[in-house]
Amino acid sequence: MSGNAAALTMSQAIGLRRADAAPEPAPSWRDRLALLDLVPDLGDNIGSGEWWRGLATLTLLCAAAISTFPGVKPLELPAPALDAADFTEARAQMIVPLAFGGDTGRHMAATDAVRPLAQTPERPQIELTATLGAGDSFARVLERSGVGSDDAQALASQVASAVPLTDIAPGTRIDLILGRRAARTMPRPVDALAMRARFDLRIEMERIDGRLVMRRIPIAVDATPLRIRGRVGDSLYRSARAAGASPETIQAYLRVIGRQLSVASDIRASDEFDIIVDHRRAETGESETGKLLYAGLVRGGKPKLSMIEWNVDGRLQWFEASGAGEQRSGLVRPTNGRITSPFGMRRHPILGYVRMHRGIDMGGGYGGPVFAVTDGVVQIAGRTGGYGNYVKLSHGGGLGTGYGHMSRIAVRPGQHVSRGQVIGYIGSSGLSTGPHLHYEVYRNGVAINPLSVAFVTRARLEGKALADFRARIRQLTAITPGAALAPVAVKSVEGPQLGSLADVASKRVGEGI
Structure with a gap:
């Protein structure tokens, strides 16, 4: 009995709780989460619930990684840029053919295997x-x-x-x-x-x-002048360029014809330009174009303008086919000073009474140049009464000019003078109160207001000069357009030929470096 009692007492002590003991609390979610194994070993308990839960976790992690993968992109690093000097320096130090360093004179540094020459041989030629x-x-x-x-x-x-x-x-x-x-x-x-x-x-x-x-x-040379002819069209310049004329030739042509007519308004699109220039072509193929020889304009198949350059008294001028030269209008100012006294009645500054002032006075510094207003012949050059040092020029057609009070005269009677030529220098000779120029203009010997006159001069050819001039025009206009560019048979020059320098070198140079 005692043994059974002991056993009961042990059972009561171990397996049974006291009736008055408090119940244990339920575990929280943190405790459950801490006890949960999210990454179980998939090599153990294969097929169990814990194994399947681990497999599901692994699948979700792989899917999340794949969905957020950004892709693979290589990292680009900029290559170091070298300027021309650094590149040349670097190239000369590379192991490359010697020519890559030979153009700069820079080469790799010599090693111990290199021995300098005592004397370098020279090229024979x-x-x-x-x-x-x-x-x-x-x-x-x-x-x-x-x-x-x-x-x-x-x-x-x-x-x-x-x-x-x-x-x-x-x-x-x-x-x-x-x-x-x-x-x-x-x-x-x-x-x-x-x-x-x-x-x-x-x-x-x-x-x-x-x-x-x-x-x-x-070297045989064909000296046939080059004649270029074509329709003006919308632009004379572009048409002439398309026909083969150089810009310099066209500019010279426009300057010449512009002296006789207005390039902007007098030339029609239906007109034809006619240009002849000096041209030479060698048998070796080279050619050169010289100055303008003929400037013409054709309208309705007939020449409207024909002009060539002609030498008259040692001076070259462009003349029309009729023999009329360049027209020059207007006056050259006799001096650069301003007008200090006009033409007309005035009180004389020295004589003190009113009388006719037959010219205009132009101020200027002592010794300033006095110019001929147009071409003419010197009639008077010397001391003349109250004018002092005085020059009178005759310009033809009853017109003349006078220049007074000069300090010095630079021409002589009978001398031909040109427009703009210096004929004397400003002074205060004669009845004068200070340095200035007294300038007069005469028509049939009567003084007129110089400001009312504008001279127009035009040279003309006559006699033999006119005949020679027209013969030259016929000679030039007989040239066929483009004939200077046509193939011609040029006789080759016979005799010993040296050949090229390369041929000479190959004959005379021996074994070289």
Whole structure:
């Protein structure tokens, strides 16, 4: 009995709670969450509820990662930019062909395997080209190219025997071959020289048996003037350019015809321009265009204007086909001063009474120039009463001009003077209160108001000069438009030819560097 009692007492002590004991509280959600295993080992208890819950968690995490993936984009880094100097420096230090450093003179630094040469060999010949500049000396060009001064002077004299050195145009190229020199301190001798000395002449030299032999090679030239003709259309300038005229030629043409008619209003779209210019073409293919020879305008198939340049008394002028020269209107001011006393009745500043003032007074500094207002012949040049030093010019057609009170006279009686020519200098000679010019104009010997006169001058050709002038027009207008550009058979020049400098070099240069 005691054993059973003991067992009951133990059972009551272990398995049963006291009736008066308080119940245990339910676990909170934090406790449940802390006890929840969100990442169970999927290698254990495969197929259990805990395993499936872990698999679902893994799937959700992978889906969230995939949905928020931004993609892969390579990171671009800007390449370091080098300027021209840094690039050249870097290129010279790279392991590249030597030519990449040879154009700058910079190369990789020498290593211990490099041994300097005691003396570098020279090239047996050097080919180069020199250019004659404006105002330059032929000998000086050779000296700058490495030719000795004595040899340069000798070459210049030799070339001058074939063509005057002044005829060699600036920009002429001189091809040279300089030979081997006896010592490094001496200049190289000239082995060959070639140049286009003139449009119709080529000069070539070659050293034979120790001396330079010069050959003159004439170049056949066709000197047919170039005639350009076409319809004016909307624009004379654009039409002439399209026909082949140069801008300089068109400008010269417009200046010439503009002296006889208005380019803006007198020329119609249906008119034809007719231009003839100096033109030369060499057998070697080069051509050059010179000055304007003829300026014409055709209307309705008939010449409306024909003008060429003609020499009259040593002065070139443009004349019409009728022999009438350029028309020049208006007066050159006899001096640059302002008018201080007008034409008409006035009280004389010295004599003190009213009388006719037959000219106008123009102020000016003592010694200022006095100009002829237009072309004329000197009738009087000397001291004349109250005028002091006085010059009177006759201009033809009963017109004359007078210039008084000058300090000095610069012309003589009978002399022909041109418009704008200085005939004397302002002074205060005669009845004068100060330096000024008294200027008068006469019509049939009667003084008139100078401000009411405007001279118009026009030269005319007569007699043999007119016949020669018209013969020249017929000669020019007989040229077919574009004939200067047509193919022509030019006879080739016979005789020994030097050939190119490259041919000379290949014959004379031995084993070189």
